[in-house]
Structure formats: C-alpha cells, structure tokens
Amino acid sequence: MYLTKEEEKILSGELGDVKALALKIIVKVGEVLKAEKLINIIHAHISGISYFNIRDYGLRFIEDLKVKGAKFTVYTTANPYATVTTNFLGQTLPNNIVNKQHRIVNALKDMGVNAFTCAPYYVRRPKPGDHLAWAESNAVLYANSVIGARTNREGGPLALMSAIVGKTYYWGMHDDEYIEPCMKVSAYTPDTSMEASAIGYILGEKCPNCIPLLENMVFRNKACIRLFLAAFGTTSSSPMVILDKLTPLNKNVREKINKLRNDLEKYQISAYDVKRLVKEYKFKEARGKGLYIIGCPHLTPQETSYILEALLSKISANSSIRMRELWLISMEPLSRLGNITKELSRFNIKVLHGVCPVVTRLDMLDVDYVVTDSFKALHYIRKISGIEVFIDSRENVLRRFIYG
Numbered sequence: 001m002y003l004t005k006e007e008e009k010i011l012s013g014e015l016g017d018v019k020a021l022a023l024k025i026i027v028k029v030g031e032v033l034k035a036e037k038l039i040n041i042i043h044a045h046i047s048g049i050s051y052f053n054i055r056d057y058g059l060r061f062i063e064d065l066k067v068k069g070a071k072f073t074v075y076t077t078a079n080p081y082a083t084v085t086t087n088f089l090g091q092t093l094p095n096n097i098v099n100k101q102h103r104i105v106n107a108l109k110d111m112g113v114n115a116f117t118c119a120p121y122y123v124r125r126p127k128p129g130d131h132l133a134w135a136e137s138n139a140v141l142y143a144n145s146v147i148g149a150r151t152n153r154e155g156g157p158l159a160l161m162s163a164i165v166g167k168t169y170y171w172g173m174h175d176d177e178y179i180e181p182c183m184k185v186s187a188y189t190p191d192t193s194m195e196a197s198a199i200g201y202i203l204g205e206k207c208p209n210c211i212p213l214l215e216n217m218v219f220r221n222k223a224c225i226r227l228f229l230a231a232f233g234t235t236s237s238s239p240m241v242i243l244d245k246l247t248p249l250n251k252n253v254r255e256k257i258n259k260l261r262n263d264l265e266k267y268q269i270s271a272y273d274v275k276r277l278v279k280e281y282k283f284k285e286a287r288g289k290g291l292y293i294i295g296c297p298h299l300t301p302q303e304t305s306y307i308l309e310a311l312l313s314k315i316s317a318n319s320s321i322r323m324r325e326l327w328l329i330s331m332e333p334l335s336r337l338g339n340i341t342k343e344l345s346r347f348n349i350k351v352l353h354g355v356c357p358v359v360t361r362l363d364m365l366d367v368d369y370v371v372t373d374s375f376k377a378l379h380y381i382r383k384i385s386g387i388e389v390f391i392d393s394r395e396n397v398l399r400r401f402i403y404g
C-alpha cells in the first residue's frame, strides 16, 4: 500500500504509540482488501458501545486507549448506549452494569465524542462526496444513499481507529467504481413509516450483499426514508440503496447505471408482501408490562415535539395508563420539555436521548413485551432480549399505548 511521508511518520511511532497502533490496524485491514492507499476522512462515527455488546473486554480496551492519551483528531460521534439513564416502571439495571456503561461513555467523551446518537447526519450533515468512516448501518446507508457522502460499513473498533488518525483505507464505497446496482426494484408508495420499514426489511432479504436500484417508490417524509434504510441494513450488509431521483451521484456513475438499467433483473415489492410480513408480527394479546418504543432510528427534536403534542391532546386527565411505558428516543435533549415533565411522568411517557433500548437487555428491566413501528427494533430486540415484539404504525403504537 502506498503511504505518504506523514503516514509513515505516524506508523513509525513518531506521533505517539496510540496513533501508530490505530494506523497499523487500518493499514492491515486495507492490505487484506488490497486497497492501494489511505484517504483522509472528515467525520468518524463509532458503533457498538453498549456494555451488553462489548462487556468488560471492550470497556478495558476503550479505557486503555484513554489512559494512553488517545484523542480524536476528526469530528467524531458515537452510537447511543444501553438505556442506563432511566428505569422501566421502577425497575433499573444492576448497579455494576450502569457504572460500567457510564465508564465507557465517559472515556469516549474524554477522547472527543461530540454526540451519542444513531442519526449523526443530523448532528453534522456531511456534504456530497465527503469521505467518512461510519459504523452504524442506518447512518452509513443514509450518508451514501441520501446525502451522497462516501463511507463503508465499518466495524465499531475500526471507526474508533479512524477517529484517532483521521484516515481510512481507499476501497469500496470510497471508489465510485464500486457503485453498481445488482437489480432494479419497484415498490408501492407506503402510507406509513412502518410500511416503509417493512419494505426495507423485505428488500434487504432479497439483496443481502449487493446494491439495489430502487425505482418508482415515493417516501412521504423523512421518517419513512430513515426507517426504510434502517430496516434494509438489518437484513442486508450492503452500504447503499440507489434511490432513483434522490441519491446524489456523479455524472459517470449515473451514466453507468443508465447503461445497465435495461438489463438488470427486476423485482417488485407489493402491498400484499408488506401486509403478509406485518401480519406475522401484528399486536396479539399481550400480558404483563409493555414498553412502547418510537425512535429507532432516533427522532429529530421536531418529530419528538410533534408526537408529544399529538399524544397530550389525546390523553385526557382521567386516562389511566398502567403496566406500560412509552419511550420516545430523540437525537438530542428537548429544550422546552421543562413545563410538561410532570405531565409526562404521570402518563408514563419518557423522552430519552443518548440511549438505545434495542441494545439494552430489556428482559433485565422486566419488560414482558414491546410495541414499535421499526422492523430494525423488532429484529434485534427479539434477538438480544428474547422477548415478544409487536409491530404497528406509529399512530397505532400511540393509540394502543393510550387506550391499551
């Protein structure tokens, strides 16, 4: 691999042991992939920081980097962490887990993490053509497919190394040659973000490791795009969906796609396909304590406020909400929450930020079942916590939460 003088200096340890280690790891991965060189990045996004994922080994690794003086040299964000900042109907996680999660977060903050969210594109929106090292699938898909920036689907540790040296290997999505659709897909226009999520989930199963070209599908709003991409990234390892008329592409790539277009295999996702998938996970009788989740991926503050207003206008003073809680997960704290906090807690509604319920062992919080509008949440909560998860439209999740 070709290395600049500056990169050789870093590798030799002239700029410190931590930078040398970080670059060594990136170079090793790049060599395996036969990358010809390294490139500078402008934003790193680290994933996999839940204590439930990385345990003591990950905690030691991150704290060790901090002790050795690691500092992030480019703008860096990180995924949300396990939900240790609140309880569920009075039940909290064990103290030792809470403490260890806070140690992970504090070490990352000390090294320079600016925000903990899975929507880093709202914290600092990249420009088309920017090179990134991001490690959260929904964020990667959003950056490549909606913004036109370029990032591979990095692993959490590699994104951490990139944050330290501000570089990644030139391979995959960083090279326009890589962008080539494997099939063209048409889908009906979904009515709700939950249906968009179902379409993404089905499409990911069809394209587990290649880039589809999505024609003729209209997204009604930003939430539909985010939930669609997040679900696609759940069943596929592809870093991109080419959204016709939406994905920014340079002239050469667009011409290449247009040449290929007529010969591509066709695939169609119908309203019937979505109905069949949703039916499988539709709300059935549920017993015990229920957690209602909206915000996978994280909501914008505007979306959160909108949901809160709609909710509070429907809940009457006499509403009695027992045995269930609603968590709205926002990408940042809501500033104007102050005057309604009491009202929210009376109705078991929590607005959270910085955390992810999906990477939390919800079974340890005594959650019996979950209701959500996100297929990504459904998929991973079943896997990580082994509890029942039901899917419904955002509107119905809220209705069910209020009326039971």
Ligand code: F3S
Binding pocket: 079, 080, 118, 138, 230, 295, 296, 297, 298, 329, 356, 357, 358, 359, 376, 377, 380
């Ligand atoms: Fe975000 Fe957690 Fe969902 S990281 S995309 S809320 S699984």
